[in-house]
Amino acid sequence: MSSPPDTDTLDREMQRLVTQGVLSRDEAAALLDATRSGQSRSEALPSGMDDKDRVKEQAARDKRHWVRTTRVCNQRCTFCLDSMNQDGTRIETAALKTYIALGRRLGRERLILSGGEATVHPEFLELVRYGREVGYDWIQVVTNGMMFSYKGFARAAARAGLNEATVSMHGHTAQLHDKLTGTPSAFVTGLQGIRNLQATGQVVVNIDIVLNKQNYRVLPEMLAFWFGHGIREFDLLHLVPFGRGFDEHRASLFFDLNDAVPYFRRAFAWADQPGVYLWTNRMPVTYLEGFERLIQEPHKLQSEFDGGRHNFEGWLRTGVKPDCWGERCDYCFLEGPCRATLLPYRERLLQGEFASVRVDSRLAWPGDAAQRAFRSQRPTRLRVTAPDATTATETLKDLAFPLARRDVALADGADPTALLGQADRFVVSTLAQAHAYLLGAPALPADVEIEVALTRELAGWLLDHPEVCRARGHRLIAALQTHEFRSGVVDHDPDPQMLQRLAQAGVRLKAVPRCIAGAEVEPADRPHLDAALLDGAGHLDLDRFVHHYIVHEYRVKSLRCVRCAEVDHCDGLHINYLREHGFGVMMPQDADGRPLSDATSFETLTEALRETNARRSREDLKRLVGRHRPEARAQDDAPEV
Numbered sequence: 001m002s003s004p005p006d007t008d009t010l011d012r013e014m015q016r017l018v019t020q021g022v023l024s025r026d027e028a029a030a031l032l033d034a035t036r037s038g039q040s041r042s043e044a045l046p047s048g049m050d051d052k053d054r055v056k057e058q059a060a061r062d063k064r065h066w067v068r069t070t071r072v073c074n075q076r077c078t079f080c081l082d083s084m085n086q087d088g089t090r091i092e093t094a095a096l097k098t099y100i101a102l103g104r105r106l107g108r109e110r111l112i113l114s115g116g117e118a119t120v121h122p123e124f125l126e127l128v129r130y131g132r133e134v135g136y137d138w139i140q141v142v143t144n145g146m147m148f149s150y151k152g153f154a155r156a157a158a159r160a161g162l163n164e165a166t167v168s169m170h171g172h173t174a175q176l177h178d179k180l181t182g183t184p185s186a187f188v189t190g191l192q193g194i195r196n197l198q199a200t201g202q203v204v205v206n207i208d209i210v211l212n213k214q215n216y217r218v219l220p221e222m223l224a225f226w227f228g229h230g231i232r233e234f235d236l237l238h239l240v241p242f243g244r245g246f247d248e249h250r251a252s253l254f255f256d257l258n259d260a261v262p263y264f265r266r267a268f269a270w271a272d273q274p275g276v277y278l279w280t281n282r283m284p285v286t287y288l289e290g291f292e293r294l295i296q297e298p299h300k301l302q303s304e305f306d307g308g309r310h311n312f313e314g315w316l317r318t319g320v321k322p323d324c325w326g327e328r329c330d331y332c333f334l335e336g337p338c339r340a341t342l343l344p345y346r347e348r349l350l351q352g353e354f355a356s357v358r359v360d361s362r363l364a365w366p367g368d369a370a371q372r373a374f375r376s377q378r379p380t381r382l383r384v385t386a387p388d389a390t391t392a393t394e395t396l397k398d399l400a401f402p403l404a405r406r407d408v409a410l411a412d413g414a415d416p417t418a419l420l421g422q423a424d425r426f427v428v429s430t431l432a433q434a435h436a437y438l439l440g441a442p443a444l445p446a447d448v449e450i451e452v453a454l455t456r457e458l459a460g461w462l463l464d465h466p467e468v469c470r471a472r473g474h475r476l477i478a479a480l481q482t483h484e485f486r487s488g489v490v491d492h493d494p495d496p497q498m499l500q501r502l503a504q505a506g507v508r509l510k511a512v513p514r515c516i517a518g519a520e521v522e523p524a525d526r527p528h529l530d531a532a533l534l535d536g537a538g539h540l541d542l543d544r545f546v547h548h549y550i551v552h553e554y555r556v557k558s559l560r561c562v563r564c565a566e567v568d569h570c571d572g573l574h575i576n577y578l579r580e581h582g583f584g585v586m587m588p589q590d591a592d593g594r595p596l597s598d599a600t601s602f603e604t605l606t607e608a609l610r611e612t613n614a615r616r617s618r619e620d621l622k623r624l625v626g627r628h629r630p631e632a633r634a635q636d637d638a639p640e641v
Contacts, residue, residue, distance in 0.1 A: 013098070016098075017095065017098065017099055017102075021071075021089070021091050021095070022067075022068070022091055022095045022096060022098075022099045062109060062110045063108045063109045064108060064109075064110045065100070065103030065104075065106075065108035065110065065111050065112065065136075066112045066114060067096060067099055067100055067103070067112065067113055067114070067127075068091070068114055068115060068116070068118075069090065069091060069096060069113055069114070069115055069116070069118045069121040069124065069127060070089070070090040070091065070115045070116035070117060070118065070120055070121050071085055071087050071088065071090070071091075071115070071116050072086060072088045072089065072090060072115070072116045072117065072120060073086055073115060073116045073117040073120070074117055074120055074144070075117070075144050075146070075181040075183040075186055076181070076182035077170075077180060077182060077210075077244070078179075078180055078181075078182060078244060078245060078248070078249045078252070078253060079180065079210050079239060079243070079244065079245035079249065079253055080243050080244045080245065081240060081242050081243040081245065082116070082243060083243045084243060086116055090120075090121050090122070091121075093121075093123040093126065096123075096127055097127070097130050100127065100130055100131055100134060101130075101134050103136075104134045104135050104136065109136065109138065110137065110138045110140060111131040111136040111138070111139045111140070112140045112141070112142065113127060113131075113139070113140070113141045113142070114141070114142040115142075117143060117144055117146075117147075118141050118142065118143055119141065119143050119146075119147035119148070119153075120147065124147075124157075125153075125156050125157060125160045126160075128141075128157060128160040128161050128162050129160040129161060131161065132160065132161030138163045138164065139161055139162055139163050139164070140162075140163060140164040140165070140166065141157075141162060141164070141166070142166045142168070142208075143165055143166070143167055143168070144167065144168050144181070144186065144190060145165070145167040145168070145169070145190035145192075145193030145194055146186065146189040146190060146193060147193070148165070148193030148194075148196050148197050149188075149190070149192040149193045149196065150196075151196050151199075154193065154196035154197050154200060154203075155196075155200055157197075157203070158197070158200035158202040158203050162202075162203055163202075163203065163204060164203065164204040164205075165197050165203055165204070165205050165206075166206050166207070166235065167190060167193065167194055167197075167205060167207050167208075168190075168207070168208050168209075168210070169187075169190050169191075169194075169207045169208075169209065169226065170209055170210050170212075170215055171187065171214075171218075172218065172221055172222040172225035172226065173187065174187035174188060176214065176215060176218070179214065180212070180214055180215065191229070194207075194229065194231075195229075204233075205230070205231065206232070206233035206234065206277075207226055207231055207233075207235070208234070208235035208236075208237055208281075209235070209236055209237065210237045210239065211236055211237065211238055211239065211260075212239055212245075212253040212254070213252060213253050213254060213255040214252065214253065216255060216260045216263055216264070217260075217263050218263075219236075219263050219264065219266075220263060220266040220267045223267055223270045224270075227270070227273075227276070232275050232276050232277065233276075233277040233279075234270075234277070234278050234279070235279045235281055236267075236278065236279065236280050236283065237281040237282065238280070238281060238282040238283045238284070239253060239254055239331070240331070240332060240333060241324075241328035241331035241332055242324070246328065246331070254331065256610070257284060257287050258607075258609040258610045260287075261287065261602075261603065261606040261607075262603075264287065265291070265603075268288075268290075268291040268294060271291065271294060278294055279294070279296070280294045280295065280296050281296060282296065282304075282333035283296065284333070285556050285575070285578075286557070286558065286559045287606075289558055289560075289582075289583040289584075289602040290582070290583070290584075290602060292578060292579050292580075292581075292582045292583065293579060295575070295578075295579050297485075298484070298550045298554055298575050298576065299485070299550055301334070301337060301546055301554075302543070302546050302547070302550075304333070304334055305334075305337075305542060305543075305546050309542065312338070312342065312542050313542050315343075315346070316342075316346055316539050316540050316542060316545075317537070317539050319346070322338075325339075336554075337549045337553070337554070341527075341549060341553055342540075342545065344527065345527060345529075345540060345545065346540060348527065348529070349377075349529065349539075349540060352376045352377050352378050353377070353378065354377045354379055354527065354528065354529040355379055355380045355381065356379055356380070356381045356382075356383075356527070356528035356529070357374065357377050357379045357381075357382055357383070357401070357528060357529045357530075357531070358382075358383040358384075358385070358525075358528055358529070358530045358531065359374070359382075359383075359384055359385070359395065359399070359530070359531040360384075360385040360531070360532065361384060361385065361386040361387070361391045361392065361394070361395040362385075362386075362387070363531055363532060365531075366534065366535055366536040367536035367538070369536065369537050369538035370531070370534040370535065370536060370537075370538050372538060373534055373538035373539075374529070374531050377401070377529060378401070378403065379401050379404045379529075380403055380405065381404055381405050381406075381407065381525065382396075382401050382405070382406050382407065383406075383407040383408075383427070383525075383528075384399075384406065384407070384408050385408075385409045386408065386409070386411075386414075387410070387411045387414065388410065388411065388414045388415075389410065389414055389416065389418035390418075392408050392410060392419060392422075392423075393418070393419065393422060396422055405424040405425065406422065406423050407423070407424065407426075407427055407451065408422075408423040408425070408426055408427065409426075409427035409429065410426070410427075410433075412430055412433060413432075416436075416437060416444060417442075417444070420445070420448070423448075424448075424449060425449035425450070425451055425477075426448065426449070426450055426451070427451050427453060428450055428451065428452045428453065428458070431457060431458065431461060434458060434461055434462075437450055438450065438465070438468050438472075439465070439468065446471055446472060446475070447475065449475045449476075449477065450472065450475065450476050450477065451477040451478075451479055451510065452476070452477065452479065453479055453481055454479055454480050454493070454494055455481070455492045455493070456492060456493065456494045456498070458478075459478065459494040459498050459499075459502060460494075460498075462478065462502060462507060463498075463501055463502065466505055469502075469505040469506045470505075470506060472507075473506055474506075474508045476506075476507050476508065477508045477509075477510050477522055478499075478502050478507045478508070478509050478510065479509075479511055479522075479524075480493065480494075480499065480509070480510065480511045480512050480574075480577070481493065482511075482551050482552055482574045482576070482577075483551070483574075483576050484550055484551050484576075485576065486576045486579045486580055488576065489576050489577050489579070489580040489581075490580060493577060493580075495581065496516050496585045499512055499516055500516065500517065500518055503517040503518055503521075504518070504519075508521065508522055509521045509522070510522040510523070511523070511524035511571065511574070513570050513571070513572060513573060513586055514566055514570065514593070515570075515586055515587045515588070515589055515595075516585055516586065518593075523569075523571055524552075524555070524571050526552060526553055526555075526571065527553065528552070532544060533548055550575075554574065554575040555571050555573060555574050555575065556572050556575055556578060557570065557572035557573075558583040558586045558588075558602070559602060559605055559606065560583075560601075560602060560605055561586060561588055563588045563596055563598075564588035564596070565589055565590055565591040566589060567588075573586065583602070
């Protein structure tokens with residue numbers, strides 16, 4: 001693989017690819033930003049996960065290079081998300097080869113050819129061959145399968161180097177599939193295409209299914225049908241409010257998830273079959289209770305924001321709301337990170353209303369405007385990360401937020417006693433610090449707050465030192481950490497039972513629901529403004545915000561939690577902790593902290609919701625995802641649907 005292009009060369013290549021129609025401006029901007037920031041979005045996978053979960057997370061971490069070959073399709077799907085982009089054109093082969101080669105130079109490992117319909121490009125086979133020539137490890141096509149119904153074409157694709165075909169099949173009968181695709185014979189030719197690809201013995205075949213009002217009731221039968229045809233991997237795509245599906249066929253496609261629960265749960269059970277992999281795409285998390293390991297990888301939100309980059313960046317820089325703003329929001333998978341979080345973050349930043357701010361003393365400010373935006377906040381809590389006490393002191397003096405309590409996180413070996421009287425709370429993140437701060441000679445005074453950034457190792461240490469817990473009381477805080485990937489939870493975090501034992505030992509838990517702790521808790525620091533989120537103009541940087549949302553803000557509750565007395569005050573669980581331990585660890589309580597016996601069954605609740613007023617159900621769901629935060633409510637002028 002040749003060396004990656006320098007910044008100026010990359011800029012020029014991107015502009016040329018935009019001019020040639022290979023990339024939209026959003027796609028080019030997303031690729032440039034990821035390259036400049038060093039975001040490979042692929043890392044070594046830690047140990048400690050089940051085989052299926054390891055395979056799925058490794059696949060999600062692959063460095064992928066998506067290449068649209070055409071803006072034309074030989075089907076007319078009623079739910080087509082891409083219909084507004086299909087102008088009937090194909091992209092010139094030379095330009096596509098330039099982009100394919102660029103992906104390898106940028107370190108991408110998996111080439112994915114898509115459309116429109118990728119296979120109708122007259123040089124599709126040549127593009128597959130070229131991908132192999134420039135060194136991609138894996139070449140995949142997303143297709144409706146019709147072209148592969150020609151045996152010669154399927155064999156030629158395999159010989160050219162095609163490794164995988166994801167075939168879109170939305171029914172298990174010709175009547176259903178052909179109706180949804182608007183194409184007579186789509187089912188017969190798609191099925192034959194699958195058989196032809198399988199017959200090569202060289203191409204992995206999986207299918208994706210767009211879930212909609214026409215097919216959700218037969219989803220279990222669909223999976224059984226395709227399993228019988230040798231398919232072992234399924235991508236279940238939830239509808240999104242864009243394209244032809246929302247504009248032309250909303251009434252016949254969009255459905256109430258409460259109605260779908262019994263069918264989905266029968267279908268999701270296929271994930272327990274050996275060798276079967278189910279992926280959910282944009283599926284609302286609260287409806288995956290009992291099947292938490294099917295929740296979409298959170299970091300995939302990055303690609304969702306990449307797809308509408310001009311909308312989101314325009315919002316952050318100028319305050320102009322996205323052109324999709326309005327009634328679509330109530331149907332959109334991005335409602336949580338977008339309308340319920342990104343908008344309030346921007347408003348808080350402009351108004352100086354962040355109550356919690358953080359800064360790493362080693363941060364190189366991107367510009368004066370970023371410093372001004374950060375200093376204009378009026379926080380009640382400031383966290384400073386520094387390598388030593390001297391640097392921390394300088395940073396505290398420099399910022400000097402008058403009303404803020406001050407948390408300090410130092411590196412191992414740094415002496416915290418020099419900060420006594422300056423810091424209100426010290427953060428402990430290693431065993432060495434736990435010994436030094438809590439058992440050292442001298443230990444920090446008992447009236448100084450200590451926040452332990454919990455790991456299993458540190459939780460075990462605290463439980464092994466009950467005298468420390470007793471002496472510190474509620475001035476000892478144990479904060480459950482958050483991770484970008486579920487493997488971080490698997491490898492590092494204490495389980496719910498260990499958290500309960502800490503609370504019983506008198507430790508005050510932070511970022512843990514009260515129903516798990518069994519005692520009063522300290523909420524997570526959210527929302528909080530990290531100085532690293534700001535760009536040179538003092539705006540929120542989109543990519544850093546999305547990463548920040550995934551790591552810090554992406555918290556959810558069970559659908560059952562709507563009956564809990566704490567629902568409006570509880571943050572729920574971080575998405576990856578929930579994916580590992582499940583919704584079941586959250587138990588709705590009454591005002592006295594007693595479990596509600598009639599709120600234990602997800603199935604019972606969804607059945608009740610099916611029988612209640614639809615608008616009331618929507619209002620309950622909004623409370624769970626934070627749509628009714630005061631700051632969001634003040635800005636929300638979208639009409640009810």
